[in-house]
Amino acid sequence: MRKLIIKLGRFWVVLGITLVSILLSLTAAWVMMEVTGVPQQDFLPRALPIAVIVLALVVPLVSWYLVGLFIRVHSLEAEMRQLASFDELTGVRNRRSFLDLASSYFEVARRNQQVFSLLLLDLDHFKFVNDNHGHLGGDAVLRQLGRQFLDITRKSDMLGRFGGEEFIFLLPETGADELSHFTERLHGVIRDDPIDWEEQQIHVTASIGITVFDQENCPESLNLLIKQADDALYRAKREGRNCSCRYSPTLAQMRWSDEPKRVNGETL
Ligand SMILES: Nc1nc2c(ncn2[C@@H]2O[C@H](COP(=O)(O)OP(=O)(O)OP(=O)(O)O)[C@@H](O)[C@H]2O)c(=O)[nH]1
Structure with missing residues (x-):
């Protein structure tokens, strides 16, 4: 009919x-x-x-x-x-939908010279979580974190699942000064809220790569900006994980303005 x-x-x-x-x-x-x-x-x-x-x-x-x-x-x-x-497991945007939204925002922000930040968050040693608690345990972690990330972001923020255990955030009108507070909250949520799974608690940590789009750093495309965040993430992993690193455009190539921030330690 x-x-x-x-x-x-x-x-x-x-x-x-x-x-x-x-x-x-x-x-x-x-x-x-x-x-x-x-x-x-x-x-x-x-x-x-x-x-x-x-x-x-x-x-x-x-x-x-x-x-x-x-x-x-x-x-x-x-x-x-x-x-x-939207990603069925975590409830956040899927990669394509995030990129569509972020690309439109990027063009407007670039034209109007608006400051914003991009963060790539990757869970540390997630393979071990799957190995120790099974794939369903790993899924439970991703599900809970997706919910918590949605809780702590603003309506105007963009959040997506970028890869398996990788999340991406775009924070409009957020510069370096406000970022420190946000990454603290992210690390705090991950660290302080272990996931209950089959009468056990799963503890995870994350590494975060950050880049800020502003007057000093205005690449021509969103892809280049994501590459910067990815480079910063790589650096955070190399620095021992469970920390945030920020990309610095003022120093040549892959060098960094700050020492990576340790959780429970120095500030960003
Ligand atoms: N449970 C579950 N696991 C996933 C999912 N997507 C990716 N993974 C797992 O995430 C793990 C990623 O492993 P790696 O890329 O080696 O990274 P890692 O173990 O987190 O190590 P580092 O990133 O170097 O700290 C793999 O074991 C994947 O199977 C998913 O949707 N659910």
Whole structure:
């Protein structure tokens, strides 16, 4: 039925329903006239009220079905949109959807010279989590962290799952000064809230690579900016993990303005 409606299009479906309803009502009226033996000249005046009554029954029934169909299609559409844009496991945006959103933002921010930050967060030694607690245990970690990251970000922030155990954040209008507080919170959430899994607690840590888009650092594309964050992340891993590193454009190539920040230690 649904396929037929889609194939015919709205106009022909509505026309078809109207004609069929009128036909049905007149047929019903005619049958009743026959049964009760009403003479032919009285058909129209007597049939009309009956036809109207039948129409009043048919139209609500058909509308009920069609409205139900519309609501179902609408909710399926919303479900599909959710599946297409969001990662099922963590509830954050998937990579493609994040990049679409971030690319649009990047162009606007670049044109208007707005400051913003990009962070890549990668869980440390996640392979061990899977090895020790099973893949489902690993999934539970990713699920809980996704929820917590969503909780601590603002509505205007963008958050996505960039890879297996890698998350990406874009924080509009956030410069280096405000970042320290945010990365502290990120490390804190990961460190202080172990994941309960099968009567055990799973402890994880993360390394974070950061880059700030501002007057001193304005690469031409989002990809270049992500590359900077990735380089910073690589550095954080090399520095022993469980810390944040920030990319510095003022120093040549891959050098760094700050010592990497240790969690529970120095500041960024
Ligand atoms: N449970 C689970 N594991 C995943 C998922 N996606 C990726 N992984 C696992 O994440 C692990 C990533 O391992 P590696 O890339 O070696 O990195 P790592 O062990 O975190 O080590 P470092 O990043 O160097 O600290 C692999 O074991 C993947 O199987 C997922 O959706 N669920």
